[in-house]
Amino acid sequence: MLKVENISVRLGKFELRDVSFEADPGGYFVLLGMSGAGKSVVLQVVGGLIRPDGGRVILGGRDITHQKIQKRGVGLVFQDSTLFPHMSVYGNIAYPLVSAGMVSKEVLRRVGQLAEITRVGHLLKRSPRNLSGGEQQRVALARALAPEPELLLLDEPLSSLDVQLRSDLRALLREINGSGQTIIHVTHDYEEAAMLAGRIGVIENGTVVQTGTPAEVFLNPGSEFVARFVGIRNIFCGALGGDTGTLRNFIAGGIRFTLLSDEPAGEGFVVVRAEDIVISVSKPSTSAVNNFLGMVKSVQPARIGTEVMVDIGMELGALVSEESVASLRLVPEKKVWVSLKASAIKYIRR
Amino acid sequence: MRLVFVLLGGLVLLFIIAPLAGMFIATSPAEFFETAADREVARSIGLTLWTSMLATIIFGIAAIPFAWVLARKNFPLKKLVSAIIDVPVVIPHSAAGIAILGFVSRDTVVGRLGESVGLNFVGSAPGIILAMAFVSIPFLVNAARDGFAAVPERLEKAALVLGASPARVFFTVSLPxxxxSIVSGMIMMWARGMSEFGAVVIVAYHPMITPVLIYERFGAFGLAYARPVAVVFICVCLAFFVLLRMLSSKYDNAES
Structure with missing residues (x-):
């Protein structure tokens, strides 16, 4: 469907190097990276707003690298509204249809249809200036979908919205994708990526460092950057000791972890997923080799389950079920045991 | 401190108002109406109004797309081009008149070209239009350029992505x-052209636009005869100016 091959761009000091990725037809591809990583530039190259210095963009078999913007067959939604302030909502959604020379009766029908999908039917006569952020993004989506683009590009479409609107709009995006629309979505929010993406590409310093399904990227972060970036709570810096083939020691902040790794000894990071941490009220007698006595710092609902922060000399975040919180009576200040298996600790060499 | 500022501000204001007020006070209502009814004065005011308006419209059509280019595009020597736009503002207007006369008189290519289609630039309305446009066009170009620069470029890009041609983007997004700013630039250009004396008097003493008529009456008959014409002309200019401002602000309100 969309193939981006070795795209390079130089914009002043910023450089995009050899960016390559592929999005399947009907897929939802999220390009994840911090601000300044170059993800918006990639999107603008695909959309034709920036000319690449090298590489190719292939959409549905056509090489569109040097195609005119208006002939590319892509839709683009930006973070902030780019609705035309001097036109009504109707005028905005109709704009690409009128540009394409559609007759007014047809335009009316199509705008109505789009307004229904994006649920902005009641806003058609309004001026975009008087709409909320969420409404503006819905209208922008309707407008971008109007010319039936082969590919929909979204540049941080949820960033300027509050939590509730975000979840509404996410549902809408899923729906649109579900109807077969291929989407490339750029964001710095890993949760957004996890919730929407079929595939994720992580971009760092102008280059794609890892691509894969959300599970692949989040559970096997390919680098310290990815691990830190995707927001895994438990990532610690320290030194790995011992020889390969044995249980290894990793000392971080005075705490000794025991883990498995075939990396040579040296400086690095360890990552522990919050869901791999087991909490108990008495000293556990399990196969887990890492057992620490600590004190509960906070108990907070997470997206799924409850996040319990435990101080063992450093803070560890554990994800447990609400049931466990209730049965163990986990409250701040309570003394608990934290245990994790050696195999649950992932070492990333620096 | 505050007192000094108020005092200085008051002085500047007085400096502008006092001579004008004096002129109005010195003109009796009888003189005013008599002058307003003077065929020569009326004809010259009419001429001044339509030539300056036509200058604004004709040159505006060329200046507006040019202003967009200045606002959006980078090209070699752009700074020089921008500086050239401002030249008419800084050179003496009599010198501008000499330059235009040299450019359009009968023995030049432009003059002959004009003559072949029945346009005579010297001592005629077309010449007046040229002279007015020359000295007033920077006001429109600069205002329109600032207006285009203030339009978020991403709106233009969004329109392109939506499949609009560059021309359609210009007419449906950038221009509206x-x-x-463009309207306000046009009003400024029109007002500046209307009040031009130096450049016009050299290219076309006749037919007489009002600033030239005022000068002629002053030279031939003295202050007392020039003053009522000046007062009538100022009144007409101000009336148009206020009317246009009101119309354009009404348009703004309707838009927002």
């Missing part, structure tokens, strides 16, 4: 959003 910069319209406010």
């Amino acid at each position: 959003l910069a319209w406010r």
Whole structure:
């Protein structure tokens, strides 16, 4: 469907190097990276707003690298509204249809249809200036979908919205994708990526460092950057000791972890997923080799389950079920045991 | 401190108002109406109004797309081009008149070209239009350029992505959003052209635009005869100016 091959761009000091990725037809591809990583530039190259210095963009078999913007067959939604302030909502959604020379009766029908999908039917006569952020993004989506683009590009479409609107709009995006629309979505929010993406590409310093399904990227972060970036709570810096083939020691902040790794000894990071941490009220007698006595710092609902922060000399975040919180009576200040298996600790060499 | 500022401000204001007020006070209502009814004065005011308006419209058509280019595009020697735009503002207007006369008189290519289609630039309305446009066009170009620069470029890009041709983007997005500045630039250009004396008097002493008529009456008959014409002309200019401002602000309100 969309193939981006070795795209390079130089914009002043910023450089995009050899960016390559592929999005399947009907897929939802999220390009994840911090601000300044170059993800918006990639999107603008695909959309034709920036000319690449090298590489190719292939959409549905056509090489569109040097195609005119208006002939590319892509839709683009930006973070902030780019609705035309001097036109009504109707005028905005109709704009690409009128540009394409559609007759007014047809335009009316199509705008109505789009307004229904994006649920902005009641806003058609309004001026975009008087709409909320969420409404503006819905209208922008309707407008971008109007010319039936082969590919929909979204540049941080949820960033300027509050939590509730975000979840509404996410549902809408899923729906649109579900109807077969291929989407490339750029964001710095890993949760957004996890919730929407079929595939994720992580971009760092102008280059794609890892691509894969959300599970692949989040559970096997390919680098310290990815691990830190995707927001895994438990990532610690320290030194790995011992020889390969044995249980290894990793000392971080005075705490000794025991883990498995075939990396040579040296400086690095360890990552522990919050869901791999087991909490108990008495000293556990399990196969887990890492057992620490600590004190509960906070108990907070997470997206799924409850996040319990435990101080063992450093803070560890554990994800447990609400049931466990209730049965163990986990409250701040309570003394608990934290245990994790050696195999649950992932070492990333620096 | 505050007192000094108020005092200085008051002095500047007085400096502008006092001579004008004096002129109005010195003109009796009888003189005013008599002058307003003077065929020569009326004809010259009419001429001044339509030539300056035509200058604004004709040159505006060329200046507006040019202003967009200045606002959006980078090209070699752009700074020089921008500086050239401002030249008419800084050179003496009599010198501008000499330059235009040299450019359009009968023995030049432009003059002969004009003559072949029945346009004579020297001592005629077309010459007046040229002289007015020359000295007033920077006001429109600069205002329109600022207006286009204030239109968010991403709106233009969004329109392109939506499949609009560059021309359609210009007419449906850039132009309507910069319209406010353009209108205000046109009003400035028109007002500046209308009040031009130096450049016009050299290219066309006759037919007489009002600033030239005022000068002629002053030279031939003295202050007392020139003053009522000046007062009538100022009144007409101000009336148009206020009317246009009101119309354009009404348009703004309707838009927002």
